[in-house]
Amino acid sequence: MKKKKILIDINHPAHVHLFKNFIAEMRQKGHLIIIAAKNVKAIKDLLRSYECDYIDMGSKKDQMVAKYFYEFIHVLKLLFVVIAHRIDYGIGVSMALPMVSKVTTMKSFALDDDDLTVTPLFGKAVSLATVILTPHSLAFEDRGKAHICHQSYHELAYLHPKRFKPDPxxxxxxxxxxxxxxxxxxxxxxxxxxxxxxxxxxxxxxxxxxxxxxxxxxxxxxxxxxxxxxxxxxxxxxxxxxxxxxxxxxxxxxxxxxxxxxxxxxxxxxxxxxxxxxxxxxxxxxxxxxxxxxxxxxxxxxxxxxxxxxxxxxxxxxxxxxxxxxxxxxxxKIDLTSFLTWFVSNYPHSYAQMKSNTACQYSI
Structure with missing residues (x-):
């Protein structure tokens, strides 16, 4: 299996939890992981606690106009990272990665667990992704051929019993x-x-x-x-x-x-x-x-x-x-980390498998 350079875009503290086990397992497999993260205290604290280095993407904004300007700059920064590091794959709950993948050779895997009717702007950006990964609860949505549904929730990437044990x-x-x-x-x-x-x-x-x-x-x-x-x-x-x-x-x-x-x-x-x-x-x-x-x-x-x-x-x-x-x-439900690790490691064969038989996810 050829080793890949993988970029992870972190935009919320929950995304650190979502990808922390994926990062560890993909590194064990020999892949190079690069993390881009918003300059948010909770995000930085969590990344430090898990000993994860990251590229600072700047501070998020509260005002709507400033938010859109930040996202524009975010896209440009990620574009620079992708080109400079020759990134193969980008993954995240991210509006920016799918956009960058449209103008580079990087393949983007966009995770989304919100309905399009509630987050239409995010949904439009995600529609540009190479693969769109959502929980099966959203299987009814028309997201095109790139849409893959998993039998899990984002939170089960880190709270599934295989991943989480309470600390006494x-x-x-x-x-x-x-x-x-x-x-x-x-x-x-x-x-x-x-x-x-x-x-x-x-x-x-x-x-x-x-x-x-x-x-x-x-x-x-x-x-x-x-x-x-x-x-x-x-x-x-x-x-x-x-x-x-x-x-x-x-x-x-x-x-x-x-x-x-x-x-x-x-x-x-x-x-x-x-x-x-x-x-x-x-x-x-x-x-x-x-x-x-x-x-x-x-x-x-x-x-x-x-x-x-x-x-x-x-x-x-x-x-x-x-x-x-x-x-x-x-x-x-399945352990989402195991699914993501399998899917990204074996892409594009994993994509073909899921399209032909979604039940294969239960045997990963």
């Missing part, structure tokens, strides 16, 4: 033990290009949620941006790479974040989400409706969300029920 030292660091009652709250910043009209939890709602949960156990809050003074006492005091162990053992996970609610749900922790994306995305809808691992509510339904939280707090054997539901989900 994390709970010890907080003076807790498995079985202790505690809750994690996650509050999003909604700064991404597709979040323009997005709405999450207001401060008043956050405080109401805190008051509901406080009598039952400890509270930990994690947030993308500055935390409100009224909530500072609940700030999560551990480094980002430890969050998944805390999620795994938590009694409930509640917030207005997309990715982290899905992560907690797939770890077998009851998860409740309130934001304006509720019910609009096929992947979270499958996790909620088919596997019953989470619940989602629109901002106008905050009282209904509080009622659901109260019901979960009153449920006997809550975590055992969710472990059973998690096992049901895992029986249907």
């Amino acid at each position: 030292s994390v709970l010890q660091e907080l003076g807790m033990a498995p079985g202790d009652t505690y809750f994690i709250l996650r509050f999003n910043a909604f700064k991404a290009h597709h979040d323009t009209a997005a709405v999450g939890l207001s401060l008043e709602q956050k405080l109401a949620l805190v008051n509901l949960l406080k009598p039952y156990g400890k509270l930990f809050i994690t947030t993308e941006r500055a935390i409100e003074p009224e909530l500072e006492m609940f700030r999560l005091p551990v480094t980002p790479e430890k969050i998944h162990t805390l999620m795994y053992h938590a009694t409930l996970f509640i917030g207005d974040s997309q990715t982290m609610v899905s992560e907690a749900a797939l770890l077998g922790t009851p998860s409740v989400k309130l934001n304006s994306f509720a019910g609009r995305l096929s992947v979270p809808n499958e996790i909620e409706n088919r596997y019953e691992l989470c619940y989602s509510f629109l901002p106008r339904d905050f009282e209904a969300m509080l009622q659901k939280v109260s019901e979960l707090l009153a449920m006997k054997d809550l975590k055992n029920v969710w472990r059973y539901r998690q096992e049901t989900m895992l029986a249907d």
